[in-house]
Amino acid sequence: MLKQYKESSQQTYAYGLVDHLNWLDANRLTVASVRADHLRLYMNALTGQGAGVYGVAWRERPPLSNSAAANVATVVKAFYLTSNQADPSVVAWFSRDSSIPQHRRRAVTQNPLSPRRGSARPRFLPDEIVTALFEPGVLTSARDVMVVTWLVDSGIRVGGLCGLRFPDLHLVRDHPCGQRKDPHVHIVGRDDNPNRARAKAYHSWRTSPDGYVNDGVIRAVSEAMIGSFYAYLLDEYHPNQHLVDHEQVLIHTKGHSAGAALTTGGVRKMLRRASQRADLNSYITPHAFRHRAAANLYAASDFNADLVAQEFGWSRAEQVTELYGRSANRHTMKYLTEAWDSIPGRPTGRD
Template sequence: MAVLTRYGTSTQETYAYSLVDHLNWLHVNNRSPDTIAFDDLRRYMNGATGQADGVYGLAWRRPDQKPLGTSAAGNVATVVKAYYLSLQASGNVRADLIEALTSGRSFTRHGRAGRTVESNPLAPHTGSRRPRFLPDEVVQALFEPGVLTTARDVMIVTWLHDGGLRVGGLCGLRFCDLHLIRHHPCGQRADPHVHVVGRDDNPNGA
C-alpha cells in the first residue's frame, strides 16, 4: 500500500503486520474506510489491546493471539492514523474522522533534525511507572571476570539492565525492531529506541 512507502524497508514490515490486522477488522465487521468514525477506531484499539467489553470486535483475532502491549499498540496507532490520512485526498474518508485524528497537540522533537510531530489520539497512554531494576551491586557482580564468558551474554545483561527490557521481549526482538538512529522515521521518539512487538511466529517462541 502507498501508505507504507514513506517508511524504510524494516519499518514497512512492522507496520504492514499492523495494517493487515486493521484491514482484517474492517473485513470481519463489514466496514469500509468511508464509513469509519473515530469512535470505531477507538473500539478497534480497545479490542486489540484487550480492553474491549465482551466479545464484540474481537472476532478478527485468533483465540491464541494475546492482546497488544503498549509498544505494539503504538505501532498500530501510527499506521492506522497514517492510513486514514492518506485517504483524505481521495475523499474516501469522513471529514470528522480526519479532524479527530489531527486535532491533538503538536510538539517539536529536538536535535539537528528537529521537526514538529502531532500526537496520536489512538495511541495508548503510557504511565509514569518505571520498571524495577537489579541493584547495582548485583549487576556489577555479573560483570566480574569469568562470570559472563561470551559477548552475547554481556550484550544480553547490558540490554536487560540498561534498556529495561524483559527477557521475553529481548528474545523476541528482530532487526526491524531496532531503531538505533535519532529521529527514526517511525516518529515514536527522537532518541534511538527499540520496539517490543507481540508476535506468534518467532522461531524461539518468544
C-alpha cells in the first residue's frame, strides 16, 4: 500500500500506519470490526480533543498538530480502501465523495477523517531569540554556527540542509553551471543519502557533462552563510576528512560517530541544547527559521508572493499568501497604531 507514495513520504506514512495499528491492538479492535465512529474517536484522541475519546491510551506522546494528523488520516484512508478485510460501511464512508459532481468536489473534504484546517498562522520567531543563539558559548562548534546561520538566512528545510553534498554548493559568482549569477546552492531530492536526509521538494535535476549539479531548487546564499561554511570546513571538516566516506557537507565532528553524515535528528538535538544554554523558555525547531525567513522576504519584497515562491521552491504563490504571508502581517501594526492615535479625543497615555 505504501508503494504508491514517493520514498520520501513512505517513512512518514509508515509511522502513522503503525500508530493506528497499535491503537487497534490496544483497544481490541480489528480491521474488520472498525467502524467510522471508531475512526473519528481515534482522530479525536490523536489530536488531543478529549470529548469522545475512545478506549485506552496507547501512546505516550503529545497530541499531533492538524498537519501531522492529516498525514495519519491520509495513510489510514489508503489502508482501509486497499484492505479486503475492511467493513463495507467504512469503505463507503471514505469513498462517499465519488458520487459528488465534479464541479462541486473542490468544496468537499476529500478525506472525512482529516481534521478541519484552521487559520494557518505559523509561530513567529522573534529577533531576540535569534540574537540569543549567537551569544558566546551558546553554539559550541563552527558546524553548529554554520547550521544556524544557514537556517536563519535562507530558511532552508532541515532535510534539504542535511542532504546537501559538496557538488550542490556553487558559492562563487558566475559559477560555470550558468544558472544563477550570484553564489547559490542547488537543493535536490535524493533517496540515497547515508543520513537518510531528504529534500521535501523533488524538482528535477541533472549533472552536467562537466560534473556540475543543475536545476533542482536554486537558492541564493548570503556572505554570512559562505563565511560560516569555510570556517566549518577549515576548523572541523578537514581534521576529520580521513574519516569521511561520503559527499555530505555536514558531518559529526566528535565521538565514535566522527565523520558520519549529520542527521536531521542531530540538528534538532543541537538546537534543543542551544536553546537550553541560551535560557530560552522553549526549544526552537528548524522549521521556525523557515517561517521567519519567508515572512521577512515577503515583507521586504513589498509582498511579492511570486518572488518568495520562486526563491523557496514552492509551486504556487498562494502558498505564500495563505501561510507564510500571515506572519508578515505583523508589519501592519505600524499603520494600526497610527490609525488608533488619530482617533479624536483618544488619550495618548503620555503626561
